Amino acid sequence: MNNEYSKEITREGYNDLQKELETLITVTRKENAERLKEAISYGDISENSEYDAAKDAQAETEKRISDIEAMLRTAVVIDDTVASDDATVQTGRTVKLKDLVYNEEVEYKIVGSSEADPFEGKLSNASAVGQHLIGNKAGDVVTFEIPDGIAKYEILEVR
Secondary structure, three states: OOHHHHOEEEHHHHHHHHHHHHHHHHHHHHHHHHHHHHHHHOOOHHHOHHHHHHHHHHHHHHHHHHHHHHHHHHOEEEOOOOOOOOOEOOOOOEEEEEEOOOOEEEEEEEEOHHHOEHHHOEEEOOOHHHHHHOOOEOOOEEEEEEOOEEEEEEEEEEO
16 A cells, blocks of 8 residues: 555545544443443353453444544545646546546546545545556546556546
């Protein structure tokens, strides 16, 4: 992963992480504590599957809280609402591409790796495609190797 882009995140992604963190701290932690309390009330915890499941859920929640706090602390927020005369592909921009191998058009918003979801049209800036698109502009053709052969995209529009 390209470290230069791995900490970048859009304002929307940053806000989503803050909301998730708030929910984990104010809601999920309390739910986990209640689950744990209930499991303990069943008696002997050495052979109590509810207790084990509650402890696992608590550990997962605390790990996610820690991960999000670290991401928010080190994030470089890209303000994608600021207009720029520079029409190059960057984090926070939407890019329309023509896949020259499969002859189809696709559109992606370039986002930080923590908010990537290709099925929702959000492509990580640290992905192979994202890294090769960054810095290019409309009209450019980008070609690079992938495990299955060669990927070739024409950048139709950057906004």
